[in-house]
Amino acid sequence: MEFGQANGLPRAALKEVFGLQSPSDLGKPVDEFGSDDQITARVTKKMALASEHASKNWIKIPVKFGLWFVFLVMVFIVSRKRKMTNRLRFSLLFSSVMIFGVVMGPDPGPMGTVKDAIYLYATTHAIFPPRMIALMIFLISVFSANKYICAWGCQAGTLQDLIFRINRTGHQDVGIGKHIRLPFVLTNTVRVLVFVVFTVIAFVWGFDCIAPIDPFKIYKPMHLGLIGGVFVGILLFFSLFIYRPWCSLFCPFGLVGWLVEKVSRVRISVDYVTCVACGKCATACPSTVMEAILHGDKKTIPDCFACYTCRDVCPTESIRFSSRKRTEPPAGHFDKKKKTHSGM
Numbered sequence: 451m452e453f454g455q456a457n458g459l460p461r462a463a464l465k466e467v468f469g470l471q472s473p474s475d476l477g478k479p480v481d482e483f484g485s486d487d488q489i490t491a492r493v494t495k496k497m498a499l500a501s502e503h504a505s506k507n508w509i510k511i512p513v514k515f516g517l518w519f520v521f522l523v524m525v526f527i528v529s530r531k532r533k534m535t536n537r538l539r540f541s542l543l544f545s546s547v548m549i550f551g552v553v554m555g556p557d558p559g560p561m562g563t564v565k566d567a568i569y570l571y572a573t574t575h576a577i578f579p580p581r582m583i584a585l586m587i588f589l590i591s592v593f594s595a596n597k598y599i600c601a602w603g604c605q606a607g608t609l610q611d612l613i614f615r616i617n618r619t620g621h622q623d624v625g626i627g628k629h630i631r632l633p634f635v636l637t638n639t640v641r642v643l644v645f646v647v648f649t650v651i652a653f654v655w656g657f658d659c660i661a662p663i664d665p666f667k668i669y670k671p672m673h674l675g676l677i678g679g680v681f682v683g684i685l686l687f688f689s690l691f692i693y694r695p696w697c698s699l700f701c702p703f704g705l706v707g708w709l710v711e712k713v714s715r716v717r718i719s720v721d722y723v724t725c726v727a728c729g730k731c732a733t734a735c736p737s738t739v740m741e742a743i744l745h746g747d748k749k750t751i752p753d754c755f756a757c758y759t760c761r762d763v764c765p766t767e768s769i770r771f772s773s774r775k776r777t778e779p780p781a782g783h784f785d786k787k788k789k790t791h792s793g794m
């Protein structure tokens with residue numbers, strides 16, 4: 451009982467930490483319950499979970515997930531009818547930024563479910579169940595509908611996407627600056643390294659090295675320090691020219707989601723029977739994904755954000771976002787079609 455008073459632990463917490471069976475157990479010496487290290491670990495874990503619980507807004511979180519569900523279903527319905535005009539795309543991205551970022555704030559967000567879970571476990575060996583449920587929901591959404599949550603729901607992702615689209619008129623690169631497509635092998639190597647370095651630093655030094663540059667904090671700017679402010683400013687500036695730099699270079703959820711995306715049920719695929727090999731989809735794709743798909747590159751397909759840009763520009767409606775299996779282009783498909791076109 452003295453230990454509880456000295457460490458500010460209420461009786462309920464003491465009961466849980468020490469496994470107390472009866473009120474008389476409150477009088478037992480602390481060392482009867484384990485070594486100093488064991489007791490410290492148990493108390494640290496308990497206090498970390500209590501602090502996580504106290505830091506959450508338990509009304510806002512379910513409301514935000516509900517809004518995500520409604521919004522993403524709405525985007526899905528609109529896009530299935532092939533009504534994704536540039537103006538509509540811009541409005542949807544803008545609405546997503548406003549609802550899930552400006553109004554609902556940075557927390558929760560897909561990235562935090564991975565980053566904060568690793569950091570909490572590294573520093574206290576605690577697992578916060580509500581966060582794991584949120585992570586499962588996000589990963590199930592990737593499993594069932596590709597990176598839809600990143601594409602249209604993530605407050606950091608949609609902000610970068612919106613800025614990127616400002617620099618494009620229509621589907622062409624004729625905005626205020628040239629569009630740069632970084633090779634996937636480079637971006638993914640950096641992303642893996644960031645993930646490894648973050649994890650090692652969290653476990654060895656107990657420091658969250660992503661927190662100071664976390665772009666989600668733009669929705670709570672007072673939490674961004676000078677370094678974070680400068681970093682996020684640069685990041686958003688480069689979003690004009692590079693499609694989603696945070697997602698492709700730094701985001702832990704981006705990396706985990708990319709792995710889950712490999713087994714996603716619904717994804718972009720091309721029907722090579724009707725495809726005329728004009729290459730418009732690869733040119734319009736903001737990333738290098740469509741190029742990789744057209745090359746039948748199975749293992750290194752970059753993140754596809756289900757943005758529908760490729761599908762919107764296809765003149766023969768050969769691109770689908772469906773559960774249809776993605777096939778490789780027939781051998782010589784592009785050479786043959788090119789010859790046919792040049793002969794016409």
Ligand code: SF4
Binds near residue numbers: 599604607694697698
């Ligand atoms: S990859 Fe991008 S869109 Fe997805 S969670 Fe990370 S920041 Fe958000």
Ligand code: SF4
Binds near residue numbers: 718734740760
């Ligand atoms: S343009 Fe197509 S392939 Fe490229 S990211 Fe968007 S949906 Fe994916």
